[in-house]
Amino acid sequence: MSPIRLSDLAFTLEAVIDEAFGQKAVWVVAETSDIKNYPDRGYCFLTLVERDATSGTSGRDTLAKLDACVWRKNYHTISDFERETGVAFARNIQLLLLVSVSFSPVYGLRLEILKIDPSYTLGNLERERQQVLDTLVQKHPDLVWLEAGQYITANQLLPRPSVMQRLALITAPNSDGWRDFRHELAQNPFGYDFVVDEYLTQVQGQGAERAICSQLERIRSSELAYDAVVIVRGGGSQLDFGSFDTYLMGHTVAGFPIPVLAGIGHERNVSITDLLCHQSVKTPTKAAAFLIEHNRQFEESCLILRERLRVVTREAFQTAREDLDRETERLRFVSQTYFRACHTNLAEKVVTLRHLDPSNVLRRGYALLLRNGRILTQTADVQPNEILQVQMYDGSINIVVSHS
Template sequence: MSPIRLSDLAFTLEAVIDEAFGQKAVWVIAETSDIKNYPDRGYCFLTLVERDTTGSSTGKETLAKLDAAIWRKHYHTIREFESATGVGFARNIQVLLLVSVGFNPVYGLRLEILKIDPSYTLGNLERERQAVLDALVLNHPDLVWLEAGQYITANQLLPRPAVMQRLALIAAPGSDGWRDFRHELTQNPFGYNFLVDEYLTQVQGKGAEKSICDQLERIRTSGVAYDAVIIVRGGGSQLDFGSFDTYLMGETVAGFGIPILAGIGHERNVSITDLLCHESVKTPTKAAAFLLEHNRQFEESCLHLRDRLSVAAREALQTAREQLDTETERLRFVMHNYFRDCHTDLAKKAVTIRHLDPANVLRRGYALILRNGHILTQRSTIQSGETLQIQMADGVVTVTSD
């Protein structure tokens, strides 16, 4: 067979591909890789890859790889995809693409991306996330379980301290999330003081979930009685939150022995960490606000109890004062009656005593027989011829007994 020129082969390939795919568009499922994005110029180059999903997680075989491009007229599809999904257009995303196939004798085979379907990526992310949750429920029923359609975890059921003051903070060093949280906490209008120990580490990117879990282990073995663990990070795309959607993070958070508050900076979606931690808020600033509000509620309850105690004390004193006045009035009445009765009784006794006075008795015609000044009351004690005195009302008469 005679050799042909490279250009002839290239032109032949161009004709064949154009005949098969010219003026046609096909939907393709692929994974993004090697992205070179030029927003200021309005185009993007990337590689689309298909990997063998049946292989091990550490070494999946590449089944196909093709270069692709998004030109200026279709560049808006990237913004629309990111807006619809909250996922930044980056590498290692499973996407459904509408592409046209083209071959250039100089630049070779390349796919032109016409449209990106956001619903497929969202569905795929949700399927992966649900698979992790299902595995956690299956493998750790004592830590994670479903109840009335809601995920309940051991961490969620931990008692919440009345005041959250001693805190362990997990954040990226110098990050916006770290800065926002600390500023909101320290500049609070109530003057609350917090003791915050920082466990700084990466919170996104490859290996971030292990770094976070390592810090949680440090907290667990620190021996410090923390009231809560706070995990914060600033905003970003959905892929930046991948470390919070892993099996390792879910398992660690669900079974952690200290209440975990997550403020990981995303408004659109809820991560596995959000679902399984003790309390979740949207941003680091709101995490600080949550702590302030929690402690403010305790202070207000104390102030309310103080007011109730003050009112109760005043009412008790008023009641006691009224009871004392009543009892004083009753005592005054009783004493008045008592003294009146005593006076009447004394008056009666005085009359009786006056009636029994010997002088008064003698005036009524009675007489006293005396011997040497001693009153005699029995006849048998008187001797014959004895000298006696008879005391009468008007004087004494001396007599001699027979």
């Protein structure tokens, strides 16, 4: 068999591929790799691969690999995809792509990406997320369970301190999230003081989940009496956000013995960490605002109680004053009545005493029989021929007893 020229082979391949795929577009599922993006020029080169799903999560065999590109006319599909999904267009993402197939005798086979289906990516993310939640409920029913369609966790049921003042902060050093959170706490209009111990670590990207969980374990083993653990991060892509959607994070947060507050800076979706922590807010700034407002509510309740105490005390004093005035008046009336009765009784006794006064009795014709100044009242006490004295009103006389 005589050889053919390379160009003839290339032109033949071009004709065959053009006949099979020319003027056509096909949907393919592939994983991104080796991305070279040029936003200022409006085009992107990358490699699309398919790996063997049966060979495990690491070291999977590559089944197919093709070069692809996005030209200027369709470059907007990248930003459209990122906007709708919140996922950065990066390597190792499985996508559903509408592509056209072309072959150049010089540049070889290439796929031109015409469109990226965001719903496929969102569906994948949601399926993976739901699988994690289902596994947590099945394996750890004491930490995570479903109740009326809502996920309930042991961390959510922890009693919330009346005042959250001593905090453990997990965040990246010198990050926007760190600055926003600290600034909001420091500038609170009520002058509240917070004690914040920082546990600085990586909070996004590969390995972030283990780094965060390692810091949570440090907090647990410290045995310090923290009122809450706060996890914050600044903005980022859905891919960066993935560390908060993992089984390890969900299990650690759901069973953590201190209330966990998450302010991980993602407006679009609710992560597994958001679902299972004690309290979730959207941003680091809102996490700080939540703590300030929580403490403000306690202060307001104290102010309300103080006002109630003031009113109750004033009313109690008023009631006591009225009761005292009433009892004082009653005592005055009872005293006057008592002293009036005593006066009347005393006056009656004075009259009686006057009537019983011996001088007054003698004045009425009575006389007293005396022996040596002692009054005799019985005849048996009198002896014959005895000399006795008779006391009359105007004087006394001596008498001799003739017989007894």
